[in-house]
Amino acid sequence: MLAGAFVAQVVGALLPNTLLLAVATAVGLATDAALHRWQRRTVTLLAKAHADVTVRQLLRDLLLVVGLLRIEQQSQESVFLPVVIGLLVLYALHFTVQAVSVKVRRSRTLPFVTRNIDASALRLSSAPPSLLTRRAGHRLLAFGAPATLGLLVTAIVDDGLPSAVGVAVSVTLMAVGLVRLALHLLPSRRPVSEAEALAWLDAWLAEYRPTVGMYFSGGTTSAYQANMWLEPLAALDGRPVIVLRERFMVQKIAATDIPVICLPKVATLMRLEHSTLRMMIHPANSGKTSQILRVPTIKHAFVNHGESDKLSSCNPYAKAYDEVWVAGPAARERYALADVGIDDRDVVEVGRPQLDPVLPYAGPPSGTYxxxxxxxxxxxxxxxxxxxxxxxxxxxxxxxxxxxxxxxxxxxxxxxxxxxxxxxxxxxxxxxxxxxxxxxxxxxxxxPTVDAAELARRTAELERATSSSFRAAADDVERMLAQGEPDSGRAAEVERATAAWDAAYWGSFxxxxxxxxxxxxxxxxxxxxxxxxxxxxxxxxxxxxxxxxxxxxxxxxxxxxxxxxxxxxxxxxxxxxxxxxxxxxxxxxxxxxxxxxxxxxxxxxxxxxxxxGPSDPPSVSRLRDAARALEQKTLLRGTARPEAPASGIPTQRDHLAAADTADPAEAAPSPS
Structure with missing residues (x-):
């Protein structure tokens, strides 16, 4: 339809035929809007063929101008010349807005992204509308629509005023958008510099003092692999933190009170070497996992995102970790039989703490179905x-x-x-x-036993409970130090809201x-x-x-x-x-x-x-024990970070020196 609309518009402009030109233009606009709404893959393919929305809209407007000039046989050139100039100004503003939007995005892009952390010191402000910063095609379609419609009306009624008004409206909209973007480049609207942001991150790590963490990197559909480990991670002793590598993943992590830090660059990731982190769990392997494994001050445990008999459940990559945590004896045997280089002494059985919500067998079906x-x-x-x-x-x-x-x-x-x-x-x-x-x-x-209104209400409650919006108490260091663990308020709220939603969902059918x-x-x-x-x-x-x-x-x-x-x-x-x-x-x-x-x-x-594995002791307890033991290994190796001094964060050299002068008797593990 899009190709046919352009062909018909060319024919209508060259004949000239007012009706054909008007219909083809309207069909082209409607088809373009439909493509952006329902056929994103086609839009991407057109862009790869250098026929993106800017080119299509420019061609559409130029064909309208050609049609108008042909219709009037050059007799009203003085009328349409300002319209043509106005169109040129419109497109010049469009490309200027695009250039400024790139500069605004770069000025607002910090070297990391956070969740559940009070980052007000970074002077963050609300982002400009995405129509101005990231959706160039939508912007041109929206802001250029008055100009295109004005040209279309002129072609129908043979009057130059509608096109002049339409172009003027489009130019005004684009100019207002440019000013709106430019305001974000003012010094008072910019966040801190990269150096200041990194200094803030170092200070936050020194104050929060995380000891355990979860590292995750993956594609857009892989967030479930990390989400299934949120509650077990929150149950570990210490002050946990989640480390991500992809910016989009920050919003895909489910509701949690655990602080989340996304560190896209390797250089920024390496700053964790100077933190108090002692061990990290890994729910999945990825190409970026090797980057965090370079940090010698952190021990790493592969926990996987599920256990099956597939070859992926005994991946040779697992030998890159310090330990492999599995559910029960079957996984231990799987690694031994696979002979992929995993030392049996590095395999730790911790059960599956995620399975607490699964109800036990209650006998054969008692209902109708x-x-x-x-x-x-x-x-x-x-x-x-x-x-x-x-x-x-x-x-x-x-x-x-x-x-x-x-x-x-x-x-x-x-x-x-x-x-x-x-x-x-x-x-x-x-x-x-x-x-x-x-x-x-x-x-x-x-x-159904539950009506649509009740399900909608429960859905709204669950969405509020699982919102990723900032909660001021999430990284309250003093409270955490006093209680020894993160606040479980959000977790309990999510559990209640999820149970209520589940009951409403199944009852709605x-x-x-x-x-x-x-x-x-x-x-x-x-x-x-x-x-x-x-x-x-x-x-x-x-x-x-x-x-x-x-x-x-x-x-x-x-x-x-x-x-x-x-x-x-x-x-x-x-x-x-x-x-x-x-x-x-x-x-x-x-x-x-x-x-x-x-x-x-x-x-x-x-x-x-x-x-x-056995149900006693509970899996959560075994997971905690495994985490404590791995942290202890870090301490015994002499590469763990001691308590950060008030003057700053210790360096690798500080720890190596401390390890060299430590009393071997003091480093020996206690009988407990």
Missing amino acids: TTVLYAPTWEGWDGNPGNTSVVLAGENIVRSLLADPGVRLLYKPHPMTGSVDPRAGAANERIQAMIREANRRRPATSG DEAQHQIITAARPGIFSCFNQADVLISDVSSVVSDWLASEKPYAVANTSGMTEDEFRAAFTTVRAATILAPAGDGVPGLLAAVRDPGQDTLVKDRAELKLHLL
Whole structure:
């Protein structure tokens, strides 16, 4: 439509044909607006082809001018010359605004970003509207619309006044925007310099004195990997801090009272060497992880973002860390069998503290429907057909489930499904279409127990509780020093709001309706508590599900026989194995509904202990013990930072000197 509009506009300008020119211009404007609203990928491709919105709008306006001059056969050139000059001024202002916006962004870009830290000393101010600073295409479309519409009206009514008025309005809007931006370059509106900002960061680290931290770097869809470790991190002794590397990730970290620091540059990251940090946990590997591992004053523990039998769960990169913290004995064995260079003495079993919200098995389904959670994983990077069941088995499994009138299906695909293999994305879309069609054919029963207004109210409460806005008490050093740990007020508030929202969400549907869950809420553990049985792939979802000891099934799309599959993957040893055809679904449902047919109860209990470790002592306690022990190793190595003196932050040389003169007897660990 966009290409056709330009062709029609050229024809209308050259003929000339007033109606064709007017319609083509209007269609082009509407199509451009629609592209920016619904087809961002197409807009990006056009920009790569050097046909961005500025070029398109300029061409559109010039074709209007050509059409006007052709219509008047040059007889009113004196009328349209000011209009042409006005258009030139408009575009000159547009490019000037773009140049100033770059300067404003650079002047406002500090070497780090923070959350939950009182950064008022940095003289931060509200940012200019994004229409002026980052959305150049939207700005030209919005501010240039009066000029384009004025030219369009002139072409229709054969009067030069509308075009003159439209151009004047557009020039005025662009000039006001330029002044609005320029005000942010005044000395009083600028934040502190980079040197002052870094000095402030050093002073804050010296005052807050963090001892434990979490390091995270990743893509736009990977924040869930860090978010699952927020509560366990907050439960550790000391004053924790979260260190990020990508600016966009600051807003993707979920609600927490833990101070967050984003350090994009390596040079800024290295300043942590002069802090009191003693150990950091790492939920994921990334290319930037090696940068923080260079800091010799910090010990590092890899905790992973989930445990499964995939090769990624015993990545050779793990040997770069000082310790590898795993849930239970199964992961220890996995690393030993993988032979990737991990010393067994560096593997520490801490359990899975995130699994506290998972409710235990309460027996077979007691209601009208058996709720089945189908939560397949994504296709991965290596093209292995056994990674995900979506491509080869997903539709067959869902078809079998929907054929049972007593099943209520919860479908929760991995958020990265289809990101590598288009076949997985297409299969995911077909599965969702099947579920929607089944809902249309299925009659309602009792109806929802919670109305839309109640759900909206609970949603608003949860959004307030999980807001990333600054809270003045989040880094109150004196309070933390007095209490010995961060304030749990936000965590308790989030827990209450989440529980209320979950209850409202599940109550807002008719109990007979299947659900497609692709948003961040409800979380996977909330889905666990709704479901009677899980169907998944070889993934950490299976390991976590075992905390409930409910029945589960794993799809085998690897090409192995069932015996080979059970021998290869520990997590499936207590599972019902489903072939790609999905013909094992009826037997699975029968075992879920009739405890007499469920022959895997004992196997699930034993596998839970093997995968997740014992429930006593609690996982949170074991995590704290592991953190204390790793901190102690840092102290014994002589590279940990002592208490920062009042005069400043100690240097690496100070610590090496302290280590050289330390009394060996004083450094020996106590019997406790």
